[in-house]
Amino acid sequence: MASSDYILQLVRQALDDFDDRPLDVSVRRAVRIANLVGDTRHAIRLSLELRPTGGDRHTNGEISRMLMADSSTWGSGTGPAEQAVAQYMNDRKMTSPNGEDAVQMHSLTELEFWDQELRDLKGRGEPVNYEVDLASRERNGNIVARTRHLTFALLCSWERRFGYTSINESIFGGYRVKVDTLLAEGVPDLLQQFNAVYRRLQEAAEASPERDAAEELSQAITTCRRILKVVVDHVLPPQEEPSASGHSLDDAHHRNRLYEFTKQAIESKSQNKLTDVMIAGLYDRFVAVDTMTNKAVHAAMALETANLCALNTYIICGEIISLHDLQADASDTY
Structure with missing residues (x-):
């Protein structure tokens, strides 16, 4: 294009x-x-x-x-x-x-x-x-x-x-370079996994109207889930001890670990709340795509939601790794 x-x-x-x-x-x-x-x-x-x-x-x-x-x-x-x-x-x-x-x-x-x-x-x-x-x-x-x-x-x-579009692409392009750099330095394998997501979404977009693209969409969302878990494992590895609020932080509960990490990394309660809302919205989209593909909802609607999942996964992963790096820099300072 x-x-x-x-x-x-x-x-x-x-x-x-x-x-x-x-x-x-x-x-x-x-x-x-x-x-x-x-x-x-x-x-x-x-x-x-x-x-x-x-x-x-x-x-x-x-x-x-x-x-x-x-x-x-x-x-x-x-x-x-x-x-x-x-x-x-x-x-x-x-x-x-x-x-x-x-x-x-x-x-x-x-x-x-x-x-x-x-x-x-x-x-x-x-x-x-x-x-x-x-x-x-x-x-x-x-x-x-x-x-x-x-x-x-x-x-x-x-x-x-x-x-207008060129300006927006320039802004997002600058952010993309930053996120790609963070991913390459923090979790190098993720860039290849994101490419796999985009390939699946492209295959779904190019599918003929007669063919069901649910499998490609499901694979793309599954990879997004894996990407997010890898990032969470990177910033807050699984722990046997629960959080102060009693939530399990083991390997299976990576969502709890993600919320725990953002709570520790962000001092501002308002910013912490905003990040939690973004994360919750991403998980909701994961579920939405699963529901759409299982119920054979209109392909264009499912594809649009899947594209938003991939984009939000990319943005949130960049934010999480950026927070992790800032937290590490602050620890080194002290």
Whole structure:
């Protein structure tokens, strides 16, 4: 998947060149960007402005499906592809010379060609129906202007959207580098285990609608549980003696040990409470995914919850190891 920085670079290049390049160049760039960001409706809508008249109907359909983020909606009647075609037809409505309703199907390149042909005819002094010529040029000019306006507006909206996203990715990227470093130094094997989680989630995301991805999701969550236990074992190994509040701290009760560790590591009661809430929320998500996969809940919902589990496991593991290192530094100071 293209990064937000890369997409933002493409958008800004298209905007910077917008007034200096032919319109079809900007439209092709916009189709590419829409395809990268998964905006099926606008990818197909603008691609129709570039499609020459005629051609094999099956091939034309295949080309449109190539631009769809989810081709399973093709032919549904209400999907993004159908919406794009309907908008295109509405924008291209016209009245033919014999007074019948019609649709101007020529591409932007063809419209430019025929406009130049009319100019050349008049330049050579050949007879031209000026009334028809004026109506045609006005109609085609409106089509070009609408396409130019849509393309420019989309590029502007993507610039704003990916400008924000790029900042967010930069912030999270800095945090990811920090957590990866903590994991590599504290519990090196965890990075490989996180990669295994992401592979399982990717396999689940790529599974066909007909295939149940519950096994991949279950494996991903099981690995998340193991990762969290390894981190807890690292910061507070199993103990035979219970906590001061009477909770068992043996190997099987790693959740008790995690709460005990945060209580010891964080002096601020408010911060301690916040961390405990985050940990409780993570365990609740573990249970939620198990319930969803066992009950065959809608795959997209289960996948979204599993993704949140993986992300929260990663963040909480980073916080736990960071707290452990701070605690160790404080002990060394004294």
